[in-house]
Amino acid sequence: MTTLTTAPLAPLLDALFAKAAAATSPAMSGLTGEERMRLIESKTEYLDLYGRLKDLWLPVPREAGALLYMLARNSRARTMVEFGTSFGISTLHLAAALRDNGGGRLITSEFEPSKLTRARENLTAGGLIDLVDIREGDALQTLSVDMPETIDLLFLDGAKALYRDILELVEDRLRPGALIVADNADVCPDYLARVRTPAAGYLSTPFADDIELSMRV
Helix, strand or coil: CCCCCCCCHHHHHHHHHHHHHHCCCHHHHCCCHHHHHHHHHCCCCHHHHHHHCCCCCCCCCHHHHHHHHHHHHHCCCCEEEEECCCCCHHHHHHHHHHHHCCCCEEEEEECCHHHHHHHHHHHHHCCCHHHEEEEECCHHHHCCCCCCCCEEEEEECCCHHHHHHHHHHHHHHEEEEEEEEECCHHHCHHHHHHHCCHHHCEEEEEECCCEEEEEEC
């Protein structure tokens, strides 16, 4: 039995995934596919994009959540960083792994205040809030201060255009063997160029549909 598969977390995740599947965003429905991709790839308009997305949960799929839990457990991670909290579904999976690893610290960042309020409620309901340091604001600022000396796992699931910037921001703290999981990495060519270049200090491979799994060497 694990924290992930027992109450209170297991039924909470069932309910959250159901709510996520039913959520809609009127602000996004008026955008063309070309406009959406432009906003996704922009390093200057991501705040506008994710402001429009505040009603959407943008959760990891169940399979990706389970993968995060298993990677964190298997690597015995005790310090983790997440870029993009949203409503906290991925955060719950990572924090559950911390609980079952015996404790630790998960730092997560989200700039949308309404989402952070819900994420805190969900982490409290799941009995995991004590393991999570939730930071409000632009991750380029929030993840640049008061960081652990070493990071065991980094999860990237925020503004796609910033993946490489966030990686480079915390790179010196990634221990040898640290894992980096990037969701929707297929739209982040500069990030992929970084982690797929052996001279940069990573081993990296595509995993599942659009996840890039990398390791600091």
